[in-house]
Amino acid sequence: MAEPDKMAEKPVIENLFRYRVTIPYREPTFALHRGGLSPEKVYLAVYNVTAENKKEASERALDLFKKDARNSSVSWLRVPQIKRIKVEQLKSDDEEFLR
Secondary structure, X not given: OOOOOHHHHOOHHHHOEEEEEEEEEEOHHHHHHHOXXXXXXXXXXXXXXXXXXXXXXXXXXXXXXHHHHHHOOOOOOOOOEEOOOEEEEOOOOOHHHHO
């Protein structure tokens, strides 16, 4: 009996890693809607995603962020302005690794 191809036995998940992606953003339209809030206030959106690398993790988190912004049920037009995105690879002993 022939030995199965070792590459075929390799699980796809082996090349995937968990990342925490932090997206700082401003929301000037919210400040205008509420009045008295600084349009410069920075909010944070944090996503834990599975990806092959940091670039892919950032792209996945941005997709989730945009989906969340579209699906929010606010009474004004949301126009978040994204600042610098931070991507950290999680280690298996991090509490948030499995989230």
